[in-house]
Amino acid sequence: MGCCSVELSLTNLILFGVLYFVGKKALKLFKQWKIDRMLEKWDDTPKDKLILHTVWRSKPLPSASPFALKLETYLRMAKIPYELDTKDVMGPKGKLPWITYKGAHVADSQLIIEFLNKKLGISVNKNTSKEQLAIARACRVMLEEHFLWGLIQYRFIDNIKAVPQLMKIPAMFKLLLPLQSYRIKQRMNDNGIGKHTPTEIYQMTEADLHTVSAALETKKFFGGDEPCEDDCAIFGGVAQAVWGLPGSSFERLCHGELKNLKEYCERMKELYWPDWEKCMDKS
Numbered sequence: 001m002g003c004c005s006v007e008l009s010l011t012n013l014i015l016f017g018v019l020y021f022v023g024k025k026a027l028k029l030f031k032q033w034k035i036d037r038m039l040e041k042w043d044d045t046p047k048d049k050l051i052l053h054t055v056w057r058s059k060p061l062p063s064a065s066p067f068a069l070k071l072e073t074y075l076r077m078a079k080i081p082y083e084l085d086t087k088d089v090m091g092p093k094g095k096l097p098w099i100t101y102k103g104a105h106v107a108d109s110q111l112i113i114e115f116l117n118k119k120l121g122i123s124v125n126k127n128t129s130k131e132q133l134a135i136a137r138a139c140r141v142m143l144e145e146h147f148l149w150g151l152i153q154y155r156f157i158d159n160i161k162a163v164p165q166l167m168k169i170p171a172m173f174k175l176l177l178p179l180q181s182y183r184i185k186q187r188m189n190d191n192g193i194g195k196h197t198p199t200e201i202y203q204m205t206e207a208d209l210h211t212v213s214a215a216l217e218t219k220k221f222f223g224g225d226e227p228c229e230d231d232c233a234i235f236g237g238v239a240q241a242v243w244g245l246p247g248s249s250f251e252r253l254c255h256g257e258l259k260n261l262k263e264y265c266e267r268m269k270e271l272y273w274p275d276w277e278k279c280m281d282k283s
């Protein structure tokens with residue numbers, strides 16, 4: 001009898017395991033099928049048109065995504081005309097922004113920039129020294145891979161209820177915000193950064209802003225007198241601290257001790273975003 005029940009529970013366990021893996025695989029295939037159908041819809045885009053798929057406009061600045069603001073700034077810097085799509089927001093890699101151009105669907109802001117540079121023979125770094133480019137690259141990677149966690153902690157963990165003040169959120173999404181916050185926390189734990197306390201995360205990422213400010217010094221741009229390509233990403237990230245994280249220590253720093261960062265953002269804005277106000281969600 002005892003032996004039988006052990007066998008039964010072992011059979012149940014195996015069955016459960018098989019069902020779990022089959023279910024997981026089926027979900028993965030379904031997600032891929034959905035992405036493929038969505039991409040097919042964009043296959044007919046006229047070849048000369050660049051579609052920038054991104055999140056809808058936000059209230060304190062045109063995009064609450066540092067990566068989307070970076071890419072849109074680059075398109076303006078490289079004078080590449082584009083159209084926005086805010087319906088199919090998530091791309092082939094499950095992230096935004098992504099583009100459709102000349103029959104290709106490309107994801108990841110940096111890979112998109114490299115793809116366009118190659119395709120259109122663009123080089124916006126001609127007037128920048130090797131040393132300045134190296135500093136700009138280091139600051140870009142620090143903002144995109146490290147400072148980002150401070151932004152996420154503030155926006156999606158500690159102030160998730162304030163997200164609707166940042167951008168218009170469909171009612172359905174609003175209900176799901178706490179779940180989203182929980183998933184993000186899980187991801188932060190997987191990354192390792194989530195093991196630290198919020199205070200530690202803020203200290204670590206405020207230090208990133210101090211570093212970017214020190215690297216900029218009194219220069220107009222990271223490229224020198226003219227912006228270089230990585231200025232787009234640095235602007236995309238720092239602009240979030242200046243305008244997109246109201247009430248945060250990041251905002252306080254940029255408006256006070258590190259005010260060269262705010263002044264830098266104002267210069268980038270003036271140069272590439274004459275329509276800044278118009279591009280903000282005024283609803």
Ligand SMILES: N[C@@H](CCC(=O)N[C@@H](CS)C(=O)NCC(=O)O)C(=O)O
Binds near residue numbers: 065067108
């Ligand atoms: N390395 C990517 C990062 C893109 C990224 O993380 N985008 C965020 C929005 S700012 C996103 O799509 N998050 C959704 C998710 O990760 O599920 C890039 O440069 O485009």
